[in-house]
Amino acid sequence: MKTTIVDIPKGKSAIIRDFDIELIPLKLLEMGCLPGNIVELLQIAPLGDPLYLNINGAHLAIRLETAKEIEVEMI
Numbered sequence: 046m047k048t049t050i051v052d053i054p055k056g057k058s059a060i061i062r063d064f065d066i067e068l069i070p071l072k073l074l075e076m077g078c079l080p081g082n083i084v085e086l087l088q089i090a091p092l093g094d095p096l097y098l099n100i101n102g103a104h105l106a107i108r109l110e111t112a113k114e115i116e117v118e119m120i
Contacts, residue, residue: 048119050096050112053086059117060084061100068114077101084117 053059061082069078077100078084087104088097094109 047116050084050086050098050107050115050117051109053084053117053119055086055089058083058085058120060120061115062118063116064114069111073105073107073111076103076105078115083120084115 048059050059061078061080061084063080066074082101085099086096087099090096090106095106096109096112097104097106
């Protein structure tokens with residue numbers, strides 16, 4: 046079973062390992078959501094969607110369905 050962004054505990058970090066480029070919006074790639082970069086889960090919206098992340102210094106919110114497609118390795 047793969048570990049994804051949704052599995053990161055709040056306040057913890059992980060390294061992005063892999064994802065299907067067809068399922069990730071281009072804007073996320075432009076903002077640094079690339080393999081090898083560090084992602085930190087900062088906050089979760091009250092209803093669980095979206096997730097607020099810090100990816101290499103860029104703060105962004107992504108939908109839960111997108112976060113499930115990004116495989117990570119816990120630090």
